[in-house]
Amino acid sequence: MLREITLGQYYQADSVIHKLDPRVKLIATITFILSLFLVKNFAGYIIAAIFLASVIKLSKVPFRFMVKGMRAILFLLLITVIFNLFLTPGEELFSIWKLTVTKEGLRSAIYMAIRLTFLIIGSSVMTLTTTPNNLTDGMEKLMNPLKILKVPVHEVAMMMAIALRFIPVLLEETDKIMKAQIARGADFESGNLIKKAKSLVPLLVPLFISAFRRANDLAMAMEARCYRGGEHRTKMKPLQYKKRDAMAYLALVCYLAVCVGVNMLVRLPF
Numbered sequence: 001m002l003r004e005i006t007l008g009q010y011y012q013a014d015s016v017i018h019k020l021d022p023r024v025k026l027i028a029t030i031t032f033i034l035s036l037f038l039v040k041n042f043a044g045y046i047i048a049a050i051f052l053a054s055v056i057k058l059s060k061v062p063f064r065f066m067v068k069g070m071r072a073i074l075f076l077l078l079i080t081v082i083f084n085l086f087l088t089p090g091e092e093l094f095s096i097w098k099l100t101v102t103k104e105g106l107r108s109a110i111y112m113a114i115r116l117t118f119l120i121i122g123s124s125v126m127t128l129t130t131t132p133n134n135l136t137d138g139m140e141k142l143m144n145p146l147k148i149l150k151v152p153v154h155e156v157a158m159m160m161a162i163a164l165r166f167i168p169v170l171l172e173e174t175d176k177i178m179k180a181q182i183a184r185g186a187d188f189e190s191g192n193l194i195k196k197a198k199s200l201v202p203l204l205v206p207l208f209i210s211a212f213r214r215a216n217d218l219a220m221a222m223e224a225r226c227y228r229g230g231e232h233r234t235k236m237k238p239l240q241y242k243k244r245d246a247m248a249y250l251a252l253v254c255y256l257a258v259c260v261g262v263n264m265l266v267r268l269p270f
Helices: 022-038 042-059 063-087 103-128 132-142 144-149 153-183 193-199 201-224 243-265
Strands: 092-096 099-102
Touching: 022 042, 022 103, 022 132, 022 243, 042 103, 042 243, 063 099, 063 103, 092 103, 099 103, 132 144, 132 153, 144 153, 153 201, 193 201
Parallel strands: none
Antiparallel strands: 092 099
16 A cells, blocks of 8 residues: 555656656646636536646556555545535535535535545656656755745755655655564554554654664765755756747646636536
């Protein structure tokens, strides 16, 4: 299950999306996430689905590889849907014991499920098609205006990139610890939800120790190589916008305009 989380992984391929400037992909991801919360009808989500499917097709990342990351958040998705389904007031549709399902709750649950699904897949597209180094450079370039406010832009971008890079590493480490403890008789599967949560507590201590050890090794390696970030650090491959980046920005503006137009004009029954 843990290995199925795709967020933070990089999938190497020769595609247009991989070749785009990381700033374009960062802005596109943020814009796509914002558009999911701007649309208020089903037609808007259809447009978002078409846009996301087109990007996935252009990225040449297998759709199965991208969707399998959804299994890891299935429980969170289910909890979110249940809460929206039973706790949203409105016009009653039917009742289950003391719980009432409303028309507004059903609509909210469906919309929230779609938003979370698209949000995870859309974010995964960015990390799967962008190397950690390019992601760091893109974040640093986009946050350059914050230097006026004395924000350590390079350090912040580096921390965010390292955090994304170590997500799959820590998940793999967790998987190894779980298998080692299962071999010694630990049980992570049986019992109710509370018992399963308690059984995961012994994983935390070795996982934290491993994480701090890796962080210390990384810090020592950077110091040993005299790593210094900031103003005077040069880059082997400086970021430069190209024609394909301008076309991507144009496609993004068109997508956003269509979403806003559909949201204002189209009124589907659901």
